[in-house]
Amino acid sequence: MRVIHISAECYPVAKIGGLADVVGALPKYQNKLVVDSAVIMPFYNNKFTQNNTFKALYESTVKLGENQYPYEVLVLKDNILDFPVYFIHIESLLYKDYVYSEDDTDRFLAFQIAAMDWLLTLDKKPDFIHCHDHHTGLIPFMAQESFKYESLNKIPVITTIHNAQYQGWMPYEHLSKIPEFNLDHIGLLDWNGTINPLAAAIKCAWRVTTVSPSYMEELMQSANGLEALLSAERQKAIGILNGIDTDVWNPETDEYIVKNYKTSSVLSGKKANKSWLCKEFNLDESKPLFSFIGRLVGEKGAELLPSIFYKALQSKDISILLLGSGMSQTESELLSLKNIHIGNYNCFIGYDERLSHIIYAGSDFLLMPSRVEPCGLNQMYSLRYGTVPVVRSVGGLKDTVVDIKDKVGYGICHNDVSETSILEAIDRAKEFYKQETEFKNNRKVIMNIDNSWEVSAKAYINLYNSIT
Numbered sequence: 199m200r201v202i203h204i205s206a207e208c209y210p211v212a213k214i215g216g217l218a219d220v221v222g223a224l225p226k227y228q229n230k231l232v233v234d235s236a237v238i239m240p241f242y243n244n245k246f247t248q249n250n251t252f253k254a255l256y257e258s259t260v261k262l263g264e265n266q267y268p269y270e271v272l273v274l275k276d277n278i279l280d281f282p283v284y285f286i287h288i289e290s291l292l293y294k295d296y297v298y299s300e301d302d303t304d305r306f307l308a309f310q311i312a313a314m315d316w317l318l319t320l321d322k323k324p325d326f327i328h329c330h331d332h333h334t335g336l337i338p339f340m341a342q343e344s345f346k347y348e349s350l351n352k353i354p355v356i357t358t359i360h361n362a363q364y365q366g367w368m369p370y371e372h373l374s375k376i377p378e379f380n381l382d383h384i385g386l387l388d389w390n391g392t393i394n395p396l397a398a399a400i401k402c403a404w405r406v407t408t409v410s411p412s413y414m415e416e417l418m419q420s421a422n423g424l425e426a427l428l429s430a431e432r433q434k435a436i437g438i439l440n441g442i443d444t445d446v447w448n449p450e451t452d453e454y455i456v457k458n459y460k461t462s463s464v465l466s467g468k469k470a471n472k473s474w475l476c477k478e479f480n481l482d483e484s485k486p487l488f489s490f491i492g493r494l495v496g497e498k499g500a501e502l503l504p505s506i507f508y509k510a511l512q513s514k515d516i517s518i519l520l521l522g523s524g525m526s527q528t529e530s531e532l533l534s535l536k537n538i539h540i541g542n543y544n545c546f547i548g549y550d551e552r553l554s555h556i557i558y559a560g561s562d563f564l565l566m567p568s569r570v571e572p573c574g575l576n577q578m579y580s581l582r583y584g585t586v587p588v589v590r591s592v593g594g595l596k597d598t599v600v601d602i603k604d605k606v607g608y609g610i611c612h613n614d615v616s617e618t619s620i621l622e623a624i625d626r627a628k629e630f631y632k633q634e635t636e637f638k639n640n641r642k643v644i645m646n647i648d649n650s651w652e653v654s655a656k657a658y659i660n661l662y663n664s665i666t
């Protein structure tokens with residue numbers, strides 16, 4: 199079985215968020231089964247592409263309306279990744295020092311067309327095309343409708359929704375850039391009077407998945423305008439929970455963290471990582487350390503954080519550390535807070551992969567007050583590193599974190615995204631921290647929870663098999 203994943207991100211090549219983690223792990227775990235899995239992604243100008251050498255497999259031009267762009271399909275000269283990655287190199291559009299920006303419409307249109315054009319030329323075609331998020335949302339449509347891809351239209355296309363908030367909307371002036379199709383079928387591209395790639399994917403993909411079962415249920419109620427569409431397509435929709443790459447996220451071998459540890463050495467291991475963090479960020483090591491890692495956007499409840507932190511820190515019995523970037527207003531509020539709660543609070547505004555690993559390892563609690571959380575990987579990383587997640591019960595968080603009130607519980611859950619609710623959860627976490635023996639035992643329990651990809655990789659294969 200040959201599967202080709204098509205995505206804008208893939209760890210370790212280019213990562214903005216969780217999409218990269220999933221596309222960087224799922225093919226690897228599929229390849230351990232009976233699958234030959236590879237990835238097609240854009241060739242960006244970043245550290246990974248600068249530090250490695252590539253060779254061209256294929257050269258051509260991609261047509262985008264009136265314009266023609268030369269492009270190459272590149273592969274790594276030395277295959278240092280766990281699965282083949284094919285890079286679409288379009289110098290003037292994709293080869294930038296960013297992944298997403300204002301000019302995404304043309305960039306990802308060209309990416310999708312170039313990827314499909316190249317697939318047309320292959321002797322051995324994939325058995326399944328697996329697309330991720332709206333950046334690849336026109337592929338299911340083009341595979342089904344564009345005349346030039348007729349020879350690909352028997353290949354089942356699967357779309358995975360990692361985040362339905364962003365849908366890739368584009369005005370109709372871009373229509374002529376989509377390879378020719380029967381205009382009677384234009385409705386497949388449309389949602390509310392505009393071209394909506396995610397909607398087109400939901401209509402045309404053979405199967406639609408979300409990254410957790412609860413998120414699929416939630417999208418039927420609220421999906422940034424697509425709820426009715428998802429409900430209508432419910433018979434081909436399924437939620438499959440993400441896993442985590444336990445080779446990358448393993449406190450025993452993680453090269454980023456200050457001291458490695460396993461269940462039996464969790465106390466000293468976490469202590470060393472916490473000490474490092476507290477020294478680095480001028481925090482009091484003796485207090486429970488609450489952290490937040492992530493994109494500072496509304497979906498993550500980020501704009502509430504400055505006020506919540508301010509209030510939670512009044513009692514001076516906890517420390518808080520934040521790593522993230524996003525809305526500029528929230529960033530500046532978080533930065534100003536540094537001058538108020540000196541010694542108990544700090545933040546790093548930006549992106550830092552190594553620091554994120556040390557925070558998972560050195561924190562006592564990880565906060566995730568998300569409004570929307572399709573799956574969430576942070577809570578699974580934190581569990582693996584013995585850090586108790588404090589989460590809003592939504593989407594994948596609901597599927598992966600059980601509250602300590604439950605007999606088999608191990609995390610702290612709250613139902614609302616309100617200040618009161620989040621502050622109450624923090625208070626409950628503080629109480630839990632004081633029950634020293636239970637708290638320490640719980641660390642060992644959560645480190646052993648199996649959230650690895652093995653089960654989910656199989657679930658995707660069962661899904662592919664159910665199509666044929």
Ligand SMILES: Nc1ncnc2c1ncn2[C@@H]1O[C@H](COP(=O)(O)OP(=O)(O)O[C@H]2O[C@H](CO)[C@@H](O)[C@H](O)[C@H]2O)[C@@H](O)[C@H]1O
Pocket residue numbers: 214215216217219220360361409440491492493521522523548549550551554571572573574575576594
């Ligand atoms: N400033 C920073 N510095 C370093 N690392 C940072 C960082 N900000 C975020 N990260 C890292 O990015 C990843 C975030 O993953 P998530 O799954 O939690 O969120 P995201 O919303 O990006 O993903 C979307 O897709 C994924 C994958 O399907 C879903 O789990 C999720 O719910 C959905 O919103 C983690 O690896 C985290 O450590």
